[in-house]
Amino acid sequence: MAKQIAHAERAHALLSASASNRWLACPPSARLEEQFEDKGSTYAAEGTLAHEIAELRLRKYFVEPMAKSTFTRRLNKMKKNELFQQEMLKHTESYLDYLKELTLGMEVSPYVAVEKKVDFSTYVPEGFGTADCIIIGGNTLYVNDFKYGKGVPVSAEDNPQMKLYALGAYAAYSFLYPISKVHLSIVQPRLDNVSEYELPLEDLLKWGEEIKPVAQKAFKGDGEYVPGEHCKFCKAKATCRARMEQYSTLDDFKQMKPPLISNEEVGQALEKAKHLESWVRALKEYALKESLKGNEIAGWKAVEGRGSRNYVDQDKAFQHLKAHGIKEALLYERVPLTVPKLEKELGKKEYRELLEEPGLVQKSPGKPTLAPATDKRQAITNEVSATEDFS
Ligand code: SF4
Incomplete structure (x- = not known):
């Protein structure tokens, strides 16, 4: 069997695909970040484990027939990881379901590669990365990305990370397959988000040529520092x-x-x-x-924050209280689940049948809120309010 690539062992290129939105917008950021330590977070380690489970599922289904006992043994080993959560099974399964559906209608059995190392160094100096799943069906190259985080939904539309993976995949397979279309997809099961985007091959290749000079600058650490949304995950x-x-x-x-x-200045500010x-x-x-660390920050210092009180042993404490006549009802709160939480517990189908169809849930429009002009939602005014629009 092909050895699974452990995500934890994935090497990182200076100009990585995952940070491309940053170095494309602010080229010298990649070199600047080099002087900062690379600290992995628990979230990243959690994502790594979920990816490993997803990889096992995909390999079993697409790449190598695997005995049930082999699959279970491998999965059980992953379950022993302290970061394992039961919901990882559900979410990796819905990712696999998405890919199954994608390949189901294909006339000829597709080519599938899981955890494929792709080289996009023709466009980006020393650029390489690992694509979660590459599928080639007919004349279409499908590049699929599984994101386990539940921060914000990520769009596949013109997504530079996905386009770099696609350039690398095209370089690897163009000799073997007549690719003319590229389909990018990002699956975030914890956010119920699947984002898809399709573009002609020539647009992808044109984009690759356009970013070449920017990537050269980024590699050398040249260019202007440009702050923006992309600073959020920059080490600097x-x-x-x-x-x-x-x-x-x-x-x-x-x-x-x-x-x-x-008003114009309000917008600018x-x-x-x-x-x-x-x-x-x-x-x-x-x-x-x-x-x-003991280093001075002018005018500021670290102090101890407000502490908290906890039971030494909750069961013992409650038994003690009950023995002294305190009623159980006083010790617990019964809080009804909110509609979104209940939907998550019941699953979409049961939620619809039991609550939405009998009219037991009502939707109310959100309060007017300010958004950038680029936001996809329709603009409202007091004349055409969200309430009227909704009704
Ligand atoms: S913080 Fe923002 S402006 Fe500064 S290097 Fe990072 S991406 Fe560039």
């Missing part, structure tokens, strides 16, 4: 000067006259302040770490 997010300077230029507005700012909150959070985390 707290101490990057360019990031700080974008906020200090908010002072420019003081020079403006008359004393009240216009909001645009600049968009990532202020996450920047301040990053600064605080950094300053706390430095203070705890």
Whole structure:
């Protein structure tokens, strides 16, 4: 059997596909990040384990017929990992279900590669990565990505990480298969999100040519530092000067006259302040770490936060209280599950049959909220409010 690639052992390229949205927007960030330690998080380790379970499922179904006992033995070994959660089984299965459906209608049995190392160094210096699942059916190259996180839904539309994997996969298979279309998909079962995007091969190759000079700059550490949304996961997010300077230029507005700012200036200020909150959070985390190390941050220090009280032994404490006449009803709260939580517990089908169809659930529109002009939702005003729109 082909040895499974443990995600934990995946090597990282300087210009990795997963960080491409960052180095494409801010080319020198990749070299700047080199001086920071690479600390893995528990979330990342959790994702690694979920990927390993998914890989086992995919191999069994697509790549190598496997005896049930072999599958169970391998899965049981993964279940012993302290990060294992029962829900990983459900989520990896829905990822496999998605891929099964994708391949079901194909006329000829597709080619499937799981955990495929792809080389996109023709476009990005020393660029390589590992694609979760590559499928070639007819003239279409399918690049599929499984994301276990439950942070934010990620769109496959024009997604640079996916396009780099696709460029690498095309380089590997173009001699064997007549590929003319590329289908990208991101599956995030914990968010109930599947995002798909299709583009002609020539558009992909054109994009590859366009990013070549940017990737060259990024590799050399040249170009401008450009702050933005992509700073969120940059290792330099707290101490990057360019990031700080974008906020200090908010002072420019003081020079403006008359004393009240216009609606246009309101828009400009909001645009600049968009990532202020996450920047301040990053600064605080950094300053706390430095203070705890004994390094001075001018005007700030680390102190002990508010503590909490916990039972030494909850069962013993409650028994003691009951023995002293305290009623059980006083010790527990009964809280009804919210509609989204109940839907998760029941599953979509049962939820629909038991609650939605008999009309036991009502949807109410959300409160008006401010969003950037690029948001996909329709703009509303007091005249055409969300309530009327809904009804
Ligand atoms: S924090 Fe933002 S601006 Fe600074 S290097 Fe990182 S991505 Fe670039």
